[in-house]
Amino acid sequence: MDATRNEIARAEASTARNYHPLPVVLTSAEGAWATDVEGTRYLDMLSGYSALNFGHGDKELLSVAHRQLDRLTLTSRAFHNDRLATFCAELAELAGMDKVLPMNTGAEAVETAIKTARKWGYRVKGVPAGRAEIVVAGGNFHGRTVTVVGFSDDPEATADYGPFTPGFVSVPFGDAAALAAAVTDDTVAVLLEPIQGESGVIIPPPGYLAEVRALCTVRNVLMIADEIQSGLGRTGATFACDLAGVVPDVYVLGKALGGGIVPLSAVVSSAEVLGVFEPGTHGSTFGGNPLACAVGTAVVRRLRTGAVQQRAAELGTLFAGLLADLPGDAVTATRSVGLWGGIDLSRRTGRSVCEGLLRRGVLAKDAHGATIRLAPPLVISEEDLRWGVEQLADELRVG
Numbered sequence: 001m002d003a004t005r006n007e008i009a010r011a012e013a014s015t016a017r018n019y020h021p022l023p024v025v026l027t028s029a030e031g032a033w034a035t036d037v038e039g040t041r042y043l044d045m046l047s048g049y050s051a052l053n054f055g056h057g058d059k060e061l062l063s064v065a066h067r068q069l070d071r072l073t074l075t076s077r078a079f080h081n082d083r084l085a086t087f088c089a090e091l092a093e094l095a096g097m098d099k100v101l102p103m104n105t106g107a108e109a110v111e112t113a114i115k116t117a118r119k120w121g122y123r124v125k126g127v128p129a130g131r132a133e134i135v136v137a138g139g140n141f142h143g144r145t146v147t148v149v150g151f152s153d154d155p156e157a158t159a160d161y162g163p164f165t166p167g168f169v170s171v172p173f174g175d176a177a178a179l180a181a182a183v184t185d186d187t188v189a190v191l192l193e194p195i196q197g198e199s200g201v202i203i204p205p206p207g208y209l210a211e212v213r214a215l216c217t218v219r220n221v222l223m224i225a226d227e228i229q230s231g232l233g234r235t236g237a238t239f240a241c242d243l244a245g246v247v248p249d250v251y252v253l254g255k256a257l258g259g260g261i262v263p264l265s266a267v268v269s270s271a272e273v274l275g276v277f278e279p280g281t282h283g284s285t286f287g288g289n290p291l292a293c294a295v296g297t298a299v300v301r302r303l304r305t306g307a308v309q310q311r312a313a314e315l316g317t318l319f320a321g322l323l324a325d326l327p328g329d330a331v332t333a334t335r336s337v338g339l340w341g342g343i344d345l346s347r348r349t350g351r352s353v354c355e356g357l358l359r360r361g362v363l364a365k366d367a368h369g370a371t372i373r374l375a376p377p378l379v380i381s382e383e384d385l386r387w388g389v390e391q392l393a394d395e396l397r398v399g
Helices: 002-014 059-069 084-095 106-125 176-182 208-218 290-304 307-324 350-359 382-398
Strands: 026-030 033-036 041-044 099-103 133-137 168-171 187-192 222-226 250-253 265-269 331-336 341-345 365-367 371-374
Touching: 041 382, 059 290, 084 099, 084 250, 084 265, 084 290, 099 106, 099 290, 106 133, 106 187, 106 222, 106 250, 106 265, 168 176, 176 208, 187 208, 208 222, 290 307, 307 331, 307 341, 307 382, 350 365, 350 371, 350 382, 371 382
Parallel strands: 133 168, 133 187, 187 222, 222 250
Antiparallel strands: 026 033, 033 041, 099 265, 250 265, 331 341, 341 371, 365 371
C-alpha cells in the first residue's frame, strides 16, 4: 500500500480539497475494469458519472482521437474546422433537431441553455426586459457554476457562494400541479433532469414528463431537458425523455458525448430557438474544437445504430432484478432505469458502503448520505454485472 499512500499524500499536499475521493489511485483501465498503482483490479460501477458509457479505452474511439491528434486539435471558433459541421449535423439528426451549439463541460452547456432561454424569451416570446424567469426542480443538479448552484437546494453546493443570480423559481420534482402554478407570463423555460442523477437516480411519477411537455406547449415556454447524465444510452434509450414519449424543446448533453476521452457538451434545439444567437453574443475558445468533434461524431454514429441502447435496456432488466434481491433489512428502496440505479440504505452511510465495496474490488459512489449510485459502463458483461451487485449484497449483509 506504500505506492497508494504516497500518491494520496502528494495529491493532498498540492491539490485543493474540493473532493473527498475514495483511497484508491488508478493508473490504467480497459472496458469496465480499472487497475490501481498496486496492480489491484476494480470493477468500475460509476463510469465517471456516465461519462464512460462506452467503457475505458474503447479502441474505436481512441483510434479516432489518435488520428485527429495528428491532424488538428484546436482552431478556436475564429475559423472553421473540417470536423465541426459533420458533428453538429449528425448530433442534430440523432436528436431530431436542427442546430447544435457545442461547448465543453456540462455546466457550460447548462449555462448556455439558460442564456438561450432568456434571449429567446425576450426576442421571440416578448417577455419585458429583465423579467425572464426559469422554473427548476427541487433536488436538481445542473453543475457547479455560481448561477447554477444558486437554484440548488443542496447546502454544500450553495454555502458561502452568494449572492446568487435571480430569475429562478424552484418547485418539487415530479409535482406537475406545483409546476403549473409556478409558470407565469414571464416564464421562459422549465429546466429539469428527466431523471435526477446526483440525487440518487430519482425517477418521476408516470406521466409527469408528458404533463410538463403539455404545459410548456400551452404556455409558450421552452422545455429544457438536462440529459447530461441520463442521455446517450444510459437508460436504455437514446434520451431518457424517449422513455416517456416526450420531445423537449432543448436537449442539454455532455459527459458520454466525449467518449470518456475529451470534454464535450452541447445544446441541441430548433433553428428558431438557437437562431437567437448572433456573432459575438456567446462563445467558447475550445467549444467545437476538431478533436472533440471527431470523437463526438464517432459517439453519435455508434448511438445511431441503436445497439448500445438495446444492450443497456436488456441488461437493465437483469440489473433491476439484482437490485430487488438486495438484503431487505439493509435497504429502504431501490430504483433503476437501464443501467442506472439508486439504493437507499437503512443502517449505514453510502460512504462506508462504498469504502467496503472498494475493499471488495468495486468502485461506486455515494449520494446525499445514505444513498449509493451505480452506473456501470454500458459495455459491462452480464457476468461482471452480476458479480458487482453480489459484492454489494455481501457488503450490506455485514453491516
